[in-house]
Amino acid sequence: MKNFCPVKLIFLFLLTGCATIQKQDLIPCNAPLVTPSMTGSPFSDRFEKALFKATLDIRKNHLTGYMLVKKTSDSSYRMVFSNEIGMTWFDLELIGEKITKHAVFGPMDKKGLIRILQQDFSALIYNVNTKPKPKVYCVSPSGNVALIGRTNPFVGYRIDFEKNVSGEASRMVIANPAIQLRMTLNLMSQ
Amino acid sequence: MFKYAPLLFLLLIIIGNPALSQKRALSDKETALFLDKVKEATRQTHSIESDFTQKKEMGMMSETIASSGKFFFKKEKMLRWEYIKPFPYLIIINNDIMYVVDEDRENKVNLQTNRVFREINNIILGAVRGTLLNDTKNFKTTFSDLGPFYLATLFPQSPKLKEILGAIDIFFNKNDFTVERLVMREASGDYTRIEFRSKKLNQPIADEKFLPR
Secondary structure (H helix, E strand, C coil): CCCCHHHHHHHHHHHHHCCCCCHHHCCEECCCCCCCCHHHHCCCCCCCCCEEEEEEEECCEEEEEEEEEEEEEECCCCCECCCCCEEEEEEEEEEECEEEEEEECCCCCCCHHHHHHHHHHHHHHHHCCCCCCCCCECCCCCCCCCCEECCCCEEEEEEEECCCCCEEEEEEEEEEEHHHHEEEEEEECC | CCHHHHHHHHHHHCCCCCCCCCCEEHHHHHHHHHHHHHHHHHHHHHHEEEEEEEEECCCCCCCCEEEEEEEECCCCCCCEEEHHHHHHEEEEEEECCEEEEEECCEEEEECCCHHHHHHHHHHHHHHEEEEEEECCCEEEEEEEEEHHHHHHHEEEHHHHHHHCCEEEEEEEEECCCCCCCEECCCCCCCEEEEEEEEEEEEECHHHHHCCCC
16 A cells, blocks of 8 residues: 555546546346356357457557467467567466466567456456357347456456357457457458 | 657668678678778769568467558658558658658657657668668678678667567668668567568659658
8 A cells, every 4th residue: 555646546546537438338137147158258168279360459559460379278379479470479378367478579578468358358258158148139139249357446358259150259449448448359260 | 759759760670681691791892892882872863762571470370470561761850651552651751850650540740859869760771871881889780792782781789679679680782782681680580571672762852742641
């Protein structure tokens, strides 16, 4: 509590209060049991790897490129985001709920951002089994499923799983309004 | 800094490949002769049109990401670096304007008013025109004979460039002294390799090619 500063806290509260998660299109899902498969997530038990076309907008920065997600063990996943020219934006590994940095492009290497990416990837991959447990909503009128959760009072996320015809999501959108982060993953190959 | 990163990396591509086993360091005399040949080839080259293939090799992941596209250069300061597969992405330098175009948006930068972009632009065009090999301020360069190629390995000196890459290898064709292959190596051991194919030198290229479409 040594660094506690009420002014900072109020400022942060006001800031985040202006950037809340959009919920107008969400309705409760009528499902007796909520499971990861209900969301259409491609990160099922059978998942090994997938290549996505990715965009990451954070404040005024617009990053684009490829995101490779690969299962590296029964309880770990590695995510490498690189731009079209081949440069690595970040190379992170989710081991359980913890994250390991293998490489992060200098200006992105901020503790707060990495913590938010950890939260986002954990929710993306572990889905309803991530901790703390997210809430599951159905999106109207598409019928897609969205997860909403937060790991602290100020930074929440919304992840939309947009399903294709086979019922498995081929596009996922992750939003953290508090830091103006929006990540879009379009499945290219599995 | 985010917006500069792709361009910094592009210059790595335009300039570099992993070391081969049969390389022999050029003597000072051979290096001077090689640089003269590159300079002369550059003087005689007014335009370049080429296909390229790119592979990013991720060692720890045992994975490769492949892409391909078209490359155009026209003297003095026009360049089009166009990815076609697996999805479109375009970088254009047209004298003092730089465009970066993806499926979502187009960014336009005035190089006269943006010092960082201007420096990057100077390096990119310096690589294409061959003048970068003499840039001892920004790169420490070694020269080798690899049998079918000459190899110039550039080690960036600026901290910002060092953040992005460890070294760039440029492979020169021994017949026409044009760039055949580039490899840029990251500190992690991952590298991106670019191969140029179907090169056409000094063919007419319309100025419109250096505008975003």
